Amino acid sequence: MSRILLLGPAREAAGVRDDHIEGATVGEVLRGAVDRYGSTFEEVLKVSKIWVNGEPSSREQAVGPQDEVAVLPPVSGG
Amino acid sequence: MDAKGNVDWVEVAETPLEADLLEQWATRPECGAIVTFCGTTRRSSSTGHDVTELEYETxxxxxxxRMREVIAVARERWPDIVAVAIHHRIGRVLLGQPAVVIVVSSPHRREAFEAAQYCIDTVKKGVPMWKREVWPTGSAWSQEAHDIVSVHDA
Known part of the structure; x- marks a missing residue:
């Protein structure tokens, strides 16, 4: 069970900003997120970058209860 | 503050930004240059609406x-810079108000200009931040968005 943080358009598509989802890897957590939030979220996820604990991550990276998986759609600050 | 007396100040908050306060903070007797960049919200819309406000979320x-990483890279590239502040506002910001302020002080102007330019360019490309365009009857995410990049690649 990892914490997932959904930001900007990902937050809007999922309907929540943070949640807890089962999964031994980043990829498994994200598959669980798609199952939970549906196709609109899946579309946003396709164009998003993934960070774990504030650092860019691969889908294969192992995660546990202390880890935070963040979904970052394309950014537009400044 | 590091061993050379250099200081960083990063802040993301809903409170209005005050560039003059950051300039006073960045003023040092050894510095002959303070460069300030103010990014203000403007009317231009990526969604074709008559935008009245922008709303930032992160x-x-x-x-x-990430802002601390931006400053760390700026210090590697321009070792003479002294005080560096990056403040970004979140929540709703009326048109014409600052959404981001960057202040860099250094002994001479060239490195202050170059470091400030690097900081704003990298904040826009490398800091997680999302902008929503707000008009009287609705709102939508800005279409002027791009993949977040490393602070070294911006």
Whole structure:
């Protein structure tokens, strides 16, 4: 069970900003997120970058209860 | 403050930004240059609406962490810069108000200009931040968005 943080358009598509989802890897957590939030979220996820604990991550990276998986759609600050 | 007396100040908050306060903070007797960049919200719309406000959203922890990385890289590239502040506002910001302020002080102007330019360019490309365009009857995410990049690649 990892914490997932959904930001900007990902937050809007999922309907929540943070949640807890089962999964031994980043990829498994994200598959669980798609199952939970549906196709609109899946579309946003396709164009998003993934960070774990504030650092860019691969889908294969192992995660546990202390880890935070963040979904970052394309950014537009400044 | 590091061993050379250099200081950083990053902040992401809903409070209005005050550039003059940051300039006073960055003023040092050894510095002959203070460069300030103010990014203000403007009427231009990526969604074709008559935008009246912009609304910024982020994770404060992730955004401030990335801003500290931006300053660390700026210090590697321009070792003479002294005080560096990056403040970004979140929540709703009326048109014409600052959404981001960057202040860099240094002994001479060239490195202050170059470091400030690097900081704003990298904040826009490398800090997690999302902008929503707000008009009287609705709102939508800005279409002027791009993949977040490393602070070294911006």
């Amino acid at each position: 994770s404060v922890e992730l955004a401030e962490g």
